[in-house]
Amino acid sequence: MNVEEGELRVDDQTGDSHAGLVVIGMGCAGLSAAVSYLEASEARGRDRVIVLERSTSEERGGSTRYTSSWFRVTEDRELDPDFVTDMESFSGGLADLEYCRTLAREVPDSIAFLEQHGVEYTYFKQGLPNGNTGGGLGMPARSGRGIVEGLAAVLEQHERAELLYEMEAVRLSVSDEGRVDGVAVRGPDGLLRVLHAPAVVIASGGFEGNPRMLTQYLGERACDMPVISPGTGNNRGEGIVMAVDVGADTAGQFDMAHIEPTDPRTTKPDAVIYPYTYGIVVNRDARRFFDEGKDSFDETFEELGYEIWHNQGQTAFLIGDQTSLSVAGFNECVFSDKPAVTAETLPDLARQLGIDPDALVETVTRYNAAIAPGELDPYRFDGKHTENLEPPKSNWAFPIDSPPFIAYPMTGSICFTFGGLRTDALGRVLTPSGRPIPGLYAVGEVTGVYYHKYPVGTSVIRGVTFGRLAGADAAAVAAVGAAAQPVR
Numbered sequence: 113m114n115v116e117e118g119e120l121r122v123d124d125q126t127g128d129s130h131a132g133l134v135v136i137g138m139g140c141a142g143l144s145a146a147v148s149y150l151e152a153s154e155a156r157g158r159d160r161v162i163v164l165e166r167s168t169s170e171e172r173g174g175s176t177r178y179t180s181s182w183f184r185v186t187e188d189r190e191l192d193p194d195f196v197t198d199m200e201s202f203s204g205g206l207a208d209l210e211y212c213r214t215l216a217r218e219v220p221d222s223i224a225f226l227e228q229h230g231v232e233y234t235y236f237k238q239g240l241p242n243g244n245t246g247g248g249l250g251m252p253a254r255s256g257r258g259i260v261e262g263l264a265a266v267l268e269q270h271e272r273a274e275l276l277y278e279m280e281a282v283r284l285s286v287s288d289e290g291r292v293d294g295v296a297v298r299g300p301d302g303l304l305r306v307l308h309a310p311a312v313v314i315a316s317g318g319f320e321g322n323p324r325m326l327t328q329y330l331g332e333r334a335c336d337m338p339v340i341s342p343g344t345g346n347n348r349g350e351g352i353v354m355a356v357d358v359g360a361d362t363a364g365q366f367d368m369a370h371i372e373p374t375d376p377r378t379t380k381p382d383a384v385i386y387p388y389t390y391g392i393v394v395n396r397d398a399r400r401f402f403d404e405g406k407d408s409f410d411e412t413f414e415e416l417g418y419e420i421w422h423n424q425g426q427t428a429f430l431i432g433d434q435t436s437l438s439v440a441g442f443n444e445c446v447f448s449d450k451p452a453v454t455a456e457t458l459p460d461l462a463r464q465l466g467i468d469p470d471a472l473v474e475t476v477t478r479y480n481a482a483i484a485p486g487e488l489d490p491y492r493f494d495g496k497h498t499e500n501l502e503p504p505k506s507n508w509a510f511p512i513d514s515p516p517f518i519a520y521p522m523t524g525s526i527c528f529t530f531g532g533l534r535t536d537a538l539g540r541v542l543t544p545s546g547r548p549i550p551g552l553y554a555v556g557e558v559t560g561v562y563y564h565k566y567p568v569g570t571s572v573i574r575g576v577t578f579g580r581l582a583g584a585d586a587a588a589v590a591a592v593g594a595a596a597q598p599v600r
C-alpha cells in the first residue's frame with residue numbers, strides 16, 4: 113500500500129501498522145493526546161501515532177470544530193474557583209472529585225499547551241451581558257476550529273504522525289494477555305482491518321449522533337432533537353460501546369444531555385437564543401412554563417433546552433419588545449442568523465408564530481400585571497420580580513408593552529451527552545472494580561463526569577487537559593516497557 117495521506121502505512125509483508133499509539137477522533141481531546149504523545153516520546157523518537165477520523169479532512173474535528181469554545185476561567189487562566197464544589201453539589205456527590213481537582217490544577221498548563229501549538233488564546237474581561245461565567249471568559253481566538261486546525265497542523269508536519277480520514281473505529285482488539293493492542297477500523301473501501309498498537313486513546317465524543325442510544329438512555333422522542341452542529345452528528349457512541357465490550361466501567365448521567373434552546377428556522381450551527389432573560393418564554397399554547405430570570409442565562413439555558421425538548425413538544429418562543437432590544441448586547445446574544453419575528457400587536461405576533469392570539473395576549477397581560485415595583489437593571493441580579501404568578505420571573509421582570517413586539521422560535525438541540533466511560537485522572541479506562549485496562553485510555557466527551565447540570569465552559573478544556581495527560585502517560589508507559597524489553 114502506498115504511503116500517501118489518507119492511506120494506511122502498513123507493512124505489505126506483515127500487515128503491521130507499526131504504531132505506538134492509535135487515537136480515535138480528531139476533536140480537541142484526540143488531537144491533544146496525539147500531540148502530547150509525540151512530544152513525550154521525542155527522546156525515543158520512533159513510535160508513530162495514527163489518528164483516525166470518521167469524516168473528511170475538511171470536516172474533521174467533531175463538535176470541537178463548531179464550538180465557540182468558551183473556557184470557564186479567570187483572567188489569570190485558573191479554572192473557575194468554584195468548579196470543584198459546583199461539580200460536587202450539581203452531581204449530588206456523584207462526580208469524581210479527584211478528576212475534577214486534576215482538571216482545576218491543570219487548566220493553566222492546558223492553555224499554555226494550546227498556545228505553544230499555534231492556538232492563539234484570548235480573554236474577555238466582560239463576558240456576554242448577564243453571563244455569569246466567572247465574570248469574563250477565555251476562548252481560543254479562532255474558537256474550537258482554531259484548536260482543530262492548530263493541533264492538526266502540528267501533526268501534519270510531524271514525521272511520526274499519520275492522520276487517516278473516513279476511517280471509522282469499529283472495535284478494540286485485545287491480546288491473549290488481556291491488553292488492548294489495537295483497533296479494528298473500516299475505511300471507505302468497506303473492509304475491516306486491525307491497526308495494532310500497544311496503546312489506544314478513545315476520543316470519539318459522546319452518543320449525541322446516535323438516535324438508538326439516545327432513545328435507550330434519554331428516553332422517548334430523543335430522535336426529535338436535532339444535533340447542534342454537523343460535527344456533533346459524527347459522535348455515535350461506538351467509543352463507549354467498544355470499551356464496555358472489553359470490560360470498561362461507565363460514569364456520568366446516561367439519561368441527561370447538554371441541550372440548548374436554538375432557532376429551528378436555520379441550519380446554522382450553534383444558533384442559540386440566549387437573551388430570554390429579557391423577555392418571557394411561552395410554549396405552543398402561548399403559556400409560560402419557566403422562570404426566565406431565576407439565574408443568568410449561562411446557568412439556565414441547559415435546563416430551558418431540556419424542558420423545551422422533554423416537556424414542551426420541542427416548541428417555544430422568546431417574546432420581547434423594544435425594552436428587551438434596548439438592553440445593550442441583546443442582539444449579540446442571539447446566535448441565530450434569522451431576524452426576529454416582529455409585529456405591532458401581540459395578536460399579529462401570535463398569528464405569525466402560529467399560536468393562539470388570545471392566549472398570548474392573556475399570558476402577557478397577566479405577566480405585566482404581576483410585576484412588582486422596582487428599577488430594572490439588566491446587568492446584575494436586580495430582584496425585579498413577579499408576584500402571585502406561576503411560574504414566577506425572579507429577576508429582570510419588566511412589562512412587555514412597547515411595540516413593535518419581537519419573537520424568536522426555539523427548539524432543543526443536543527450538544528453532548530453526559531454518560532460515558534469511567535477513567536482515572538490520567539485518562540486510563542477503568543473496570544468496575546477500579547483497575548485500569550492495560551493499553552486503553554479515553555478522553556473528552558466520551559468519558560462521563562457530569563450529573564444533572566453541566567458547568568458551562570468546561571467541556572473543551574477538559575478534553576484538552578485529559579488528552580494531554582493521557583498522551584503523556586501512554587508515552588511514559590511505552591518508555592518503561594522499552595527499557596524493560598530492549599529493542600532487538
Ligand SMILES: Cc1cc2nc3c(=O)[nH]c(=O)nc-3n(C[C@H](O)[C@H](O)[C@H](O)COP(=O)(O)OP(=O)(O)OC[C@H]3O[C@@H](n4cnc5c(N)ncnc54)[C@H](O)[C@@H]3O)c2cc1C
Binds near residue numbers: 164182
Ligand atoms: C455548537 C457547540 C458549542 C459548544 N460550546 C462550548 C463552549 O463554549 N465551551 C465548551 O467547553 N464546550 C462547548 N461545547 C462542547 C464541546 O465543544 C465538546 O464537548 C468538545 O469539543 C468535545 O471534544 P471531543 O474531542 O471529546 O469530541 P469531538 O470534538 O466531538 O471529536 C470527536 C471526534 O471523533 C470522531 N469520531 C467519532 N466516532 C468515531 C469513530 N468510530 N471512528 C473514527 N472517528 C470517530 C468524530 O468525527 C470527531 O471528529 C460546544 C459544542 C458545540 C457543538
